[in-house]
Amino acid sequence: MKKEDLMKRFKLLVMVNTVFIFLGFQTVFAAGNGIVVFQSDFGLRDQAVSAMHGVALGVDKNLKVEDLTHDIPAYNIWEGAYRLDAVADFWPEHTVFVSVVDPGVGSDRKSVVLKTKTNHYFVTPDNGTLTLVAKRLGIAEVREIDEKVNRLEGSEASHTFHGRDVYAYTGARLAANKISFEKVGPKLPAEVLNIQYESARIEGNTLIGGIPILDPAYGNVWTNVPMDLLLKLSKVKDYVELYTQPFSITITQSGKTVLLKAITFERSFAGVQEGEPLLYVNSLENLALALNQDNFANKFNISAGGEWRIEIRAR
Known part of the structure; x- marks a missing residue:
């Protein structure tokens, strides 16, 4: 084969590989950006927040794990909703927020992931926590977490710490691109449970x-x-x-x-x-x-x- 033909084939191979690499980066970026932001009403007096951090880093040690606050008053879903809305769009697209203010833990309330029209993700019980971000940032899609797939291995007997076993684990997998948004679970109607309040x-x-x-x-x-x-x-x-x-x-x-x-x-x-x-x-x-x-x-x-x-x- 002539030298000129070899050079042409080499250049073509480089171009093809470059395209595949670019598309691969695009696909990864579209699924998440490696940032998880936690919020809860747990406080910092015990090991609960550390456990959620540990679960996230166990999914991928390269994740950037941050905290919004863990000082939401106990069971105060409304304040949890407000704090999420107050900071959400200061964070880059594809950031995954995990919010656990969950007085109904262990009940039949749904565990969901909301994707907003701004391409932010919110992992939380659907108990009113999403009221403000859903209205202001818009609902792109809502999926229910399939706990048969998205649950920390070995936690099946526990029903009182979904923040660690379900939400932190699912949020970290989504942020680290271990799962796509579609793999969170079944698609739900584009709506969330709302708390009534006075609009301006x-x-x-x-x-x-x-x-x-x-x-x-x-x-x-x-x-x-x-x-x-x-x-x-x-x-x-x-x-x-x-x-x-x-x-x-x-x-x-x-x-x-x-x-x-x-x-x-x-x-x-x-x-x-x-x-x-x-x-x-x-x-x-x-x-x-x-x-x-x-x-x-x-x-x-x-x-x-x-x-x-x-x-x-x-x-």
Whole structure:
């Protein structure tokens, strides 16, 4: 065979191999990116979180294993839902979140993996934990975990630690490309169990929203009302125009009024005297309430969850 023909064949072989390698990388990347993020209400006083980390690394020691929080109040599904939604899109596509706030462990509640339209994966019981990410990021597909296939070997007799035996194991296998999303289990309707809550909106001259969470360190009251709705309500283009302006704030729990107070909108806590209230924009660019160097939630007996509602009106 001529030297020229050999060179042509060699170049063709290199090109073919390059294409196969590229397609292989594409396929792997499409299935996961090697990142698992854990959340739970376990706390860090015992071995539970370490066990989940160990299971994940047992699947693939090269996985990047991170924690969102393990300080969700016990059984507080709503707070678990909020914390997931607050951080999800700061993480790269194909990140796998494993959330275990599971008061119904061992019952007939479904164990699922949600794939959002942003290509993030959420491994969790379908108990309301997915309420917020499903609505904001959109549902691409939901699959029920087939525990006959996706369960830590040797754990079959245990029915009280699905976080370790089912969720951590399945999430790690998905992130490490040991299984495709289709291998998680059977496809379910594109819906999840939802917790009812007040969505942010304008009705007439009133801005309405919910109180999804409290700032645990300082007792600030965080709403789900985005800053741009306040601009729309006030008919201004720049929030700077609203500094020092008072707004009428009404907070209710299950329809019962807990707080009715005039509070000024400020740039930061320093805009008011120590101990005085303010309305401000928090780090998620939503409206929030605080007392300068004091605890707003404690002083006015305010908590968070789907039954809490805030109304804001210009004065």
